[in-house]
Every structure is written in C-alpha cells, then in structure tokens.
Amino acid sequence: MTFYDRDDELEALETAYKSAGHDFYVVYGRRRVGKTELLKEFCGDRAHIYFLAAQEAEHRQREKFVEQVADHFDDRIPRVEGWDDAFEYLGEKLATESLVVVIDEFPYLIEENDSLPSYIQSFVDEQLQDTESMLVLCGSSVSTMESEVLGHESPLYGRRTGQIDLQPFSFRQAREAIDDDLEDAIRSYAVTGGTPMYLTLFDYSRTLSENVREQILSPTAVLYNEPEFLLRTELRTPARYMSILEAVATGHTTPNEIAGATGIGSGPLSKYLQTLRRLRLIDREVPVTASAKHSKRSRYRVANEFLRFWFRFVEPDRSSIEGAPGVVYDGTIEPNLPDHVATTFEDICREAVWEAIRRGELGPYSEVGRWWYGEDEIDIVGLAPDDDRVLLAECKWTTEPVGRSLAESLREKAERVRWGPDTRNEEFALFSKSGFVDGLANELGDDWSLFDLGEMDELLT
Structure with a gap:
C-alpha cells in the first residue's frame, strides 16, 4: 500500500527519536485513519519491536509480547507471571540496546486487564527513563486512549513526552x-x-x-x-x-x-x-x-x-x-x-480560503466558519477582530455559472451580520463549480474575489 503524506507527524516522531533521553509517545485516532501505516513508516529500518495486540485472553497476549521481545534479542523465552514481569524483562533488554517499542491496539490489552497502565507507569518511571529508547502506545478506541492513557485519572497522566491525535486527510x-x-x-x-x-x-x-x-x-x-x-x-x-x-x-x-x-x-x-x-x-x-x-x-x-x-x-x-x-x-x-x-464543496471552499489567506490572496483572518441567523445563512464568514474586517463568501455547486443575483444577495445578507463596528471593512468572495457570467468580475470591484475550479485547483493541489 502506498504511504501518503503525514509529513508533519513523521517529523514529530523523528524529532522525538533523535532527542536525548527516553520518549513515551501516544498515537491515537479513529479506525482506518492510518495509524499503523504511520508507525510502520516511522519504524522503517530502525531497530524496533512492533507488537500488535489482539482480542484474546490476557495470558496469551502477554506470552506473545514476551516471545516477540525475546525473539528480537535472540534470547530464550523467559517465564513471566504477569505484566509487571513482562515489562521488567523488556526494561532489562532496553538497558543493552536502544529501540523503538510500539504496542498497537493497546485498548485490547486494557480490556483484559485494566491495571496495565499502572504496570507501564512503573516501567516508564523505573526503567525506560534511564534509556535512549522510545515507547509508543497506539489505539483506535478514542474513548479508551483518552481516558485510560491521556486522562487526568490515568496512572500514565503526565508521563508522555508527546502525542499525535491522527486526523483524516483534508481534501x-x-x-x-x-x-x-x-x-x-x-x-x-x-x-x-x-x-x-x-x-x-x-x-x-x-x-x-x-x-x-x-x-x-x-x-x-x-x-x-x-x-x-x-x-x-x-x-x-x-x-x-x-x-x-x-x-x-x-x-x-x-x-x-x-x-x-x-x-x-x-x-x-x-x-x-x-x-x-x-x-x-x-x-x-x-x-x-x-x-x-x-x-x-x-x-x-x-x-x-x-x-x-x-x-x-x-x-x-x-x-x-x-x-x-x-x-x-x-x-x-x-x-x-x-x-x-x-455540502462537501462548502468545506473544501473553506480549505481554499485558509490557503488563500496563507498566500496573501485574501486578507488575514483568525476565524473562518459558517454564519446563520433566522432564515439567513452565509456559507463562509471570516473574522479579523484586530482590523475590524470581515470576509463574506458563498459557494455554489451548480451546473450554471454564478451571476449578479448571488452577489447582490450576499451584499444584502452582509448587512444583517452583527459583528464589529459600523465602519468595519468588508471583503467578499464567490466560489463556483461552473464559473461566472461574463463581465461579473469587472462589475463587482476590487473588494470581491472570484474562484472557479481552476483557481481552486491551484490553491488545493
């Protein structure tokens, strides 16, 4: 499978890995969002142990984990009675070699033993922190990761050195x-x-x-x-x-x-x-x-x-x-x-607005979102409180070119947007799948920006 994007997340992991001392990273996000592919890409040719938990009995999960650690170090498989023994064994081995250790689908382990975060806390405090190794806990159950790993009441709270809440791709x-x-x-x-x-x-x-x-x-x-x-x-x-x-x-x-x-x-x-x-x-x-x-x-x-x-x-x-x-x-x-x-087109137009702001094609705005009041609604409104400036934009996914009526409607609705002083500056934009009627850009003036699919393609590619 081709690995796409995730440059920022890889850079964060790389920076952590190269920094002095140990690292304890938490990676989580919805199922199918690409967490496993990200971590496999990061591990690459580095010395690592990648353990994928499964929904099975606790003793079997623990046995597989210890077997994988022993296999990496070409060691005989020790007998362990509990997770505390398993992590103590891992700690002993990390004292001899720096590794990336990934435990994927960590919530499956917690399902079988909710004391596991306490064992990992002891491992981090007593063994991992004296190494140059990196531990990564990964999970698809957002609720479990946020409560049992990242939550204030978790034994692991405050131990992590970094986290990635992996999001779906933007358009x-x-x-x-x-x-x-x-x-x-x-x-x-x-x-x-x-x-x-x-x-x-x-x-x-x-x-x-x-x-x-x-x-x-x-x-x-x-x-x-x-x-x-x-x-x-x-x-x-x-x-x-x-x-x-x-x-x-x-x-x-x-x-x-x-x-x-x-x-x-x-x-x-x-x-x-x-x-x-x-x-x-x-x-x-x-x-x-x-x-x-x-x-x-x-x-x-x-x-x-x-x-x-x-x-x-x-x-x-x-x-x-x-x-x-x-x-x-x-x-x-x-x-x-x-x-x-x-509806999706409106969201993509909002992405294009942020990119146009970054490129200086639209004025700087600190907030961009929808606006509605009563029967009135505007697809995109941008706010620049420091400059008393507002952006007002509409998005049309239609088969006909956008004409003057939409621009006039937007100007009329703009008067009912209660924000800023009466002397505020107003900037307008239109986004259209099918382009615009001839001459519209010249009629509207310098405070208007028109984006057809060609302009959007340049912003979003």
Whole structure:
C-alpha cells in the first residue's frame, strides 16, 4: 500500500527519536485513519519491536509480547507471571540496546486487564527513563486512549513526552491519493472523506457510480457494514447512536429536530450527542460570530464524509440494497448526490480560503466558519477582530455559472451580520463549480474575489 503524506507527524516522531533521553509517545485516532501505516513508516529500518495486540485472553497476549521481545534479542523465552514481569524483562533488554517499542491496539490489552497502565507507569518511571529508547502506545478506541492513557485519572497522566491525535486527510492532502481532475475528485471525496483506507479502496480509473456500487453497495464489500462495525468497537449498544447519526445525516441538525426524528427525549439525547462528539463522529457548530460555549443556536453534523454518505443513503435502504443495489443507486443516490456533494464543496471552499489567506490572496483572518441567523445563512464568514474586517463568501455547486443575483444577495445578507463596528471593512468572495457570467468580475470591484475550479485547483493541489 502506498504511504501518503503525514509529513508533519513523521517529523514529530523523528524529532522525538533523535532527542536525548527516553520518549513515551501516544498515537491515537479513529479506525482506518492510518495509524499503523504511520508507525510502520516511522519504524522503517530502525531497530524496533512492533507488537500488535489482539482480542484474546490476557495470558496469551502477554506470552506473545514476551516471545516477540525475546525473539528480537535472540534470547530464550523467559517465564513471566504477569505484566509487571513482562515489562521488567523488556526494561532489562532496553538497558543493552536502544529501540523503538510500539504496542498497537493497546485498548485490547486494557480490556483484559485494566491495571496495565499502572504496570507501564512503573516501567516508564523505573526503567525506560534511564534509556535512549522510545515507547509508543497506539489505539483506535478514542474513548479508551483518552481516558485510560491521556486522562487526568490515568496512572500514565503526565508521563508522555508527546502525542499525535491522527486526523483524516483534508481534501488538499487527499488529492495525492485521488487520481482525478478537481471536479471528480470533489465528488469522490464527498463519498470517501479523508480516511486513507476508504480513499485507496476506490479505483479512480473507474466512474464514481462503479466505485460506489462495488465498494459500498455490495453486501460483501468492506465498506457496506463499516460504520456499524466502527460503532460496535466503541459502544456496547449502538442502536440509538445509529438512529441519531441517520437523523443528522438526513438533515435534522438541531437538538429539537434530532429529538423529533429519533423519539429520544432531550435529556438522554444530550448525553448521546456528547458521546458522539467525544468519539469524533459528529461535530457541533455555532455561527462563527457567536460564542461556542454560550450560544444556543447550535447545529450538529456528521463529522466524516463517508459516514454522512452511508447514513444518508445506505442505512435507510439496506433491505433494498441487498435486493437491488443498482435500483437504489439510480433512483435514490444519483438524483440526490449533487446536494450531498454541495455540502462537501462548502468545506473544501473553506480549505481554499485558509490557503488563500496563507498566500496573501485574501486578507488575514483568525476565524473562518459558517454564519446563520433566522432564515439567513452565509456559507463562509471570516473574522479579523484586530482590523475590524470581515470576509463574506458563498459557494455554489451548480451546473450554471454564478451571476449578479448571488452577489447582490450576499451584499444584502452582509448587512444583517452583527459583528464589529459600523465602519468595519468588508471583503467578499464567490466560489463556483461552473464559473461566472461574463463581465461579473469587472462589475463587482476590487473588494470581491472570484474562484472557479481552476483557481481552486491551484490553491488545493
């Protein structure tokens, strides 16, 4: 499998490895996001022990771990009675040779013995810190890694020398893996999102329709049951969480709308939403001009493009898909796909805004996000409090060129954005899949920037 990007994460690991003294790193993130590939790339030709935990009995996990350590040092396998003995043995060996030691899927070990973090604390404090070696704990269960390894009440709290919360690729990062022109790349990304495994399952020499039918709508395909599998690794009873995700993916974005769609009361719903946020499965948004902590105008959205696609198009029609996947694609998915892609396009335009800010093509802004109030909504609003300057932008994934009416509508809505003084400076931008009507740029003036797919391609490649 080709290794893509992750330059910043590799550099962080490299810097830690080359620094004096020991290192204790924590790497975590959602399943399929590329943690194992990152660590294998980092280990490369370095002396290392890579232990992949499995869901099996504790004694067998411990035996395999000790066997792997002994094998690396060409030593006879010692008899150990517990994890404290196993890590003491590892410590004795690290006193003779500096290594990178990776324990992948660490939460599987904690499932069998929740005292394991205490044993590792003793190992770090009493043995690892006197070496030049590096210990890396890695896991896909975000909740377990954050509570049992990184949490304030964990015995390991304060011991780590670094951590990587590995995120899915942005669209700009994903372009390396998507072998397509920008328009088709956006359509594909709207289905796969930035999860490396999902991206690389698609064959970009084929149509999006063929990829979706073969990689998602086939009951034998990996992605057909992927979201359900993902939830079951984190939650014992995922049914209600599934219904919430489906509600959000199908357009019910406020707490009241979600409660109405799922039949879950506001009290329990708040706890479910909090859990889904902690697991990085949904995001809570407020208008960019509002306080995230105090605003009551919150909306929720599924945090991953693939999950949003799956809960919108696959989960509601699974019985029909198993009987006639082609009919579901032609009758339900294809007609509604432009609307689904349009939401992704807004996110990609926001990426383009940040890149344009970095390049100086737009003024500097410290915050960029959506804005809404009542019936009014603006796709992108950027705030520069120090300069009393605001950016207002709209994004259109349509088949027709954008014309004057959209610009006039945006100017009108800008007057209702309550932020900054009356003398604030305003900058405007339009993003369009199908370009702009002739002469629009000259009519609008210097305070407007127009981005068609060509300009966006230059920013995002």
